[in-house]
Amino acid sequence: MQTRFIGKPMPRKEGREKVTGRARYIDDITMPGMLFGATVRSPVPRGRIKEIRFDPQIPWDEFTIVTAQDVPGSNYVALIVNDQPYLADRLVNHAEEPVLLLAHTDKYLLEEARRAVRLEIEPLPPVFTLDESDEKKEIIWGEDNVFKSFLVEKGNVDDVWAGADFIVEGEYRTGAQEQLYIETNGVIAVANPEEGVTVWGSMQCPYYVHKALIKLFNLPEDKIRVVQTETGGGFGGKEEYPSMIAGHAALLAWKSGKPVKIIYDRAEDMAATTKRHPSRTRHRTAVTRDGRLLGMEIDFVVDGGAYATLSAVVLSRGTIHAAGPYNCPNVRIRSRAVATNVPPHGAFRGFGAPQSIFALERHMNKVARAVGLSPEEFRRRNFIREGETTATSQVIREAVDMQRLVERAFELSDYRDKQERFARENESARVKRGVGFASFMHGAGFTGSGEKYLQSIVGAEATPEGRVRILAANTEIGQGTNTIFAQIAAEALGLDFEQIEVAQPDTANVPNSGPTVASRTTMIVGKLVESAALSLRQTLQNSKLLADSYSPEDFSRACRDYLAKYGQLKSFSQYKQPAEIDWDDEKYRGDAYGAFAWAVYVAEVSVDTLTFEARVEDFVAVQEVGRVINPTMAAGQIEGGVAQGIGYTLFENVVWRGGRMINNQMTNYIIPTTADIPPIRVHFEEMPYEHGPGGAKGIGELPMDGAAPAILNAIENATGLELNQIPLMPEQLMEAFRGEHA
Amino acid sequence: MPEATEKERSGKVVVRCTVNGRDAELSGFPMARLLDVLREELKLTGTKEGCGEGECGACSVFINGKIVNSCLVPLMQVEGARVVTIEGIASDEQLNAIQEAFIETGGAQCGICTPGMVMAAVNLLDRNSEPTESDIRAGLAGNLCRCTGYMKIFEAVVRACQHSGVKR
Ligand code: FES
Ligand code: FES
Numbered sequence: 001m002q003t004r005f006i007g008k009p010m011p012r013k014e015g016r017e018k019v020t021g022r023a024r025y026i027d028d029i030t031m032p033g034m035l036f037g038a039t040v041r042s043p044v045p046r047g048r049i050k051e052i053r054f055d056p057q058i059p060w061d062e063f064t065i066v067t068a069q070d071v072p073g074s075n076y077v078a079l080i081v082n083d084q085p086y087l088a089d090r091l092v093n094h095a096e097e098p099v100l101l102l103a104h105t106d107k108y109l110l111e112e113a114r115r116a117v118r119l120e121i122e123p124l125p126p127v128f129t130l131d132e133s134d135e136k137k138e139i140i141w142g143e144d145n146v147f148k149s150f151l152v153e154k155g156n157v158d159d160v161w162a163g164a165d166f167i168v169e170g171e172y173r174t175g176a177q178e179q180l181y182i183e184t185n186g187v188i189a190v191a192n193p194e195e196g197v198t199v200w201g202s203m204q205c206p207y208y209v210h211k212a213l214i215k216l217f218n219l220p221e222d223k224i225r226v227v228q229t230e231t232g233g234g235f236g237g238k239e240e241y242p243s244m245i246a247g248h249a250a251l252l253a254w255k256s257g258k259p260v261k262i263i264y265d266r267a268e269d270m271a272a273t274t275k276r277h278p279s280r281t282r283h284r285t286a287v288t289r290d291g292r293l294l295g296m297e298i299d300f301v302v303d304g305g306a307y308a309t310l311s312a313v314v315l316s317r318g319t320i321h322a323a324g325p326y327n328c329p330n331v332r333i334r335s336r337a338v339a340t341n342v343p344p345h346g347a348f349r350g351f352g353a354p355q356s357i358f359a360l361e362r363h364m365n366k367v368a369r370a371v372g373l374s375p376e377e378f379r380r381r382n383f384i385r386e387g388e389t390t391a392t393s394q395v396i397r398e399a400v401d402m403q404r405l406v407e408r409a410f411e412l413s414d415y416r417d418k419q420e421r422f423a424r425e426n427e428s429a430r431v432k433r434g435v436g437f438a439s440f441m442h443g444a445g446f447t448g449s450g451e452k453y454l455q456s457i458v459g460a461e462a463t464p465e466g467r468v469r470i471l472a473a474n475t476e477i478g479q480g481t482n483t484i485f486a487q488i489a490a491e492a493l494g495l496d497f498e499q500i501e502v503a504q505p506d507t508a509n510v511p512n513s514g515p516t517v518a519s520r521t522t523m524i525v526g527k528l529v530e531s532a533a534l535s536l537r538q539t540l541q542n543s544k545l546l547a548d549s550y551s552p553e554d555f556s557r558a559c560r561d562y563l564a565k566y567g568q569l570k571s572f573s574q575y576k577q578p579a580e581i582d583w584d585d586e587k588y589r590g591d592a593y594g595a596f597a598w599a600v601y602v603a604e605v606s607v608d609t610l611t612f613e614a615r616v617e618d619f620v621a622v623q624e625v626g627r628v629i630n631p632t633m634a635a636g637q638i639e640g641g642v643a644q645g646i647g648y649t650l651f652e653n654v655v656w657r658g659g660r661m662i663n664n665q666m667t668n669y670i671i672p673t674t675a676d677i678p679p680i681r682v683h684f685e686e687m688p689y690e691h692g693p694g695g696a697k698g699i700g701e702l703p704m705d706g707a708a709p710a711i712l713n714a715i716e717n718a719t720g721l722e723l724n725q726i727p728l729m730p731e732q733l734m735e736a737f738r739g740e741h742a
Numbered sequence: 743m744p745e746a747t748e749k750e751r752s753g754k755v756v757v758r759c760t761v762n763g764r765d766a767e768l769s770g771f772p773m774a775r776l777l778d779v780l781r782e783e784l785k786l787t788g789t790k791e792g793c794g795e796g797e798c799g800a801c802s803v804f805i806n807g808k809i810v811n812s813c814l815v816p817l818m819q820v821e822g823a824r825v826v827t828i829e830g831i832a833s834d835e836q837l838n839a840i841q842e843a844f845i846e847t848g849g850a851q852c853g854i855c856t857p858g859m860v861m862a863a864v865n866l867l868d869r870n871s872e873p874t875e876s877d878i879r880a881g882l883a884g885n886l887c888r889c890t891g892y893m894k895i896f897e898a899v900v901r902a903c904q905h906s907g908v909k910r
Binding site: 009011012016017018019020022023024025181182183230231233234235265266477479480633636639640641643644666667671673674675679680 | 781786787788789790791792793794795797798800827828829831832837841844845846847848849850851852853854855856857860878879880882883885886887888889890891892893894895896
């Protein structure tokens with residue numbers, strides 16, 4: 001198909017503002033009379049608040065002070081389960097839990113004041129790890145510490161063990177991961193009883209914040225307005241957390257009658273906001289002598305932290321992805337998200353899937369070894385094909401060819417040659433080298449019936465300049481929303497790229513097109529952009545202002561004529577689930593996702609047996625993601641995700657003490673720099689997806705899934721060490737080597 | 743001068759320097775961070791804060807032609823100095839070759855690290871007009887980016903070298 005914009009590397013819409021420093025992020029904005037806000041947080045992980053003491057050195061009468069008693073509506077962050085208070089009242093359930101808010105015009109005095117509030121808290125016994133929580137010695141949430149559990153059943157796994165030639169078991173663990181977007185969380189709020197509440201801020205999902213503020217203030221929806229400002233990275237870290245900080249700023253603004261800005265400094269952002277869920281996965285796999293999967297039993301647990309937040313949904317995605325792109329007739333997956341007394345873990349790119357896929361792809365290597373096959377041969381015999389079913393019994397209707405992706409990835413990475421060469425050279429070398437890979441899939445869009453309930457709406461509007469403006473709540477957070485939407489609309493309408501504008505997400509102006517999460521923006525919302533744009537054109541044509549064939553200038557003129565005649569022109573399009581999607585929420589069975597992206601990633605590593613440093617030397621990422629809308633941006637998404645994955649595996653170690661992150665600084669929580677990232681070579685196999693705009697599927701989260709298992713598989717290839725826990729730091733490598741040679 | 747007395751009373755100092763080629767009088771506490779003074783007094787908000795402790799490079803500026811992290815520079819240190827920020831890199835509507843290259847290659851995603859990255863890249867090419875890949879990696883190692891995985895940023899630097907007229 002000839003296209004003008006789909007598949008073209010169109011430059012980023014807001015690129016010029018970003019490279020000149022003119023783009024305005026929340027901390028670049030001030031308002032007259034604005035106060036700064038700060039949060040007083042619990043120093044203990046669990047306990048009863050006895051007293052709040054104010055040091056008399058501070059002129060407290062100059063401060064606005066807000067506690068739980070000042071909340072005008074309901075004191076919880078409305079999301080899935082309403083268990084998390086905006087401000088702790090009698091109990092605290094994690095260190096860094098917000099207890100009291102302060103505002104003042106002078107930032108420096110504010111900081112002194114924050115330190116001068118003493119919280120007297122009588123400690124209760126805390127639970128810090130998922131294992132402790134799972135053992136239920138102490139109940140800290142609900143009746144059993146369990147936020148949510150799932151059971152996925154396919155066939156009957158109980159019948160397979162007796163007839164299996166091999167039964168292979170394994171346990172795999174992943175740690176927390178800090179978001180480390182370079183712009184910390186921040187908002188400005190204006191709030192008073194007459195005008196209601198307005199919040200500007202760095203965020204992914206304006207309508208999440210909107211929903212939460214309605215409850216917090218007990219105001220009607222038209223009295224709450226939420227506006228996204230330029231956002232310096234999200235990755236999930238600005239999915240649910242902005243509801244918290246927005247509420248805090250709004251409470252201070254409400255009480256003081258002044259605009260209030262809260263910007264977290266790096267230490268606060270790292271210590272108090274959400275991270276990736278730590279996890280533990282146990283596998284038990286039955287396989288035949290010739291390497292066919294008979295049954296998989298998987299137990300998957302994630303640590304949700306102190307409150308439910310999005311853990312149920314993270315768990316869901318992790319659960320559905322736990323058995324991967326393999327055809328296995330009998331599967332049972334049991335999973336649960338459990339409570340601990342640490343700050344709530346939250347959405348982070350991949351959303352549970354990187355954890356369960358790490359386990360699976362390490363385990364597949366183990367099973368291969370048990371059977372006596374190479375990792376690639378074992379996988380080849382079990383890859384899922386069109387017409388076969390996933391763990392949730394979803395019939396694959398795409399012409400998926402995982403083996404072709406493997407071949408492509410091996411070719412690009414020189415996998416076979418390297419494997420042979422390294423095996424030869426490693427013998428005598430101090431620095432051992434190895435290659436490894438992971439094969440996986442990632443579902444795009446909300447799980448199961450999620451998209452159906454969301455009922456997303458997108459609008460297209462004609463502007464007085466004769467352009468088309470897209471109205472959607474989906475945010476540009478660096479991933480290219482503005483540009484991709486403009487490409488889709490320009491292509492659909494046959495207009496110039498510059499003729500499309502994308503409105504700033506502002507709940508007063510844009511309809512609820514759903515959250516910017518789950519790799520759904522391009523595939524689901526982009527499709528709505530396309531249909532809203534087309535229906536706008538239909539209106540112009542029906543009114544006889546636009547002929548069947550037209551030039552971009554004709555289109556502009558028609559828009560202007562229409563506005564002159566009728567005042568305004570807007571058209572909307574709402575999501576309709578493709579008829580063949582069938583999902584059973586009770587049994588957790590059926591079509592979990594409208595489409596999957598499929599991928600094979602290859603890592604090459606070196607391991608220094610003296611310094612115990614492991615490095616990734618080369619990385620090849622091959623994926624099938626439908627039609628690629630913007631090759632530059634798509635590759636940028638993959639490269640960025642792989643870099644985060646490398647960090648997750650070898651660099652990023654959250655150090656906990658007493659339920660707090662104690663290395664909450666960039667000096668001692670290390671993410672990869674330019675010196676650490678290998679060449680990342682990205683390749684797309686393109687197969688248009690019929691329900692995506694221009695044939696596209698979602699890609700944002702996919703690249704987070706593959707790096708960790710590919711790297712640990714490569715380290716196994718280099719050293720023979722079976723390492724099943726990340727992050728893998730030099731200390732663990734040293735211990736593993738010593739254990740081996742003891 | 744009543745103004746000066748006011749400033750003295752509050753412990754503030756006035757520092758004279760040039761910022762992006764213009765004379766500037768900056769007032770603040772002697773130990774105020776240059777980063778804050780640029781952003782709050784001069785409203786030059788293109789210089790970003792990522793960490794406040796010299797790790798991320800988002801706050802990079804030039805002082806007398808040397809690249810520094812402005813979150814670590816106390817105001818009093820710029821007395822008489824030439825300060826250049828991201829706002830001083832493009833001349834009016836004409837972008838610097840590096841800025842152009844960042845747009846073309848996709849070197850900016852969320853954009854929060856970008857001003858600092860552009861400063862570091864300008865600095866690198868100023869010193870070395872034909873950097874190798876390892877020069878580029880070393881030259882940008884003080885600047886963190888969480889979005890791009892750095893590949894497109896490297897590409898931007900390479901592309902900028904190919905264009906002529908890289909200048910600060
Ligand atoms: S803010 Fe100055 S180096 Fe990070
Ligand atoms: S582009 Fe987002 S941090 Fe670099």
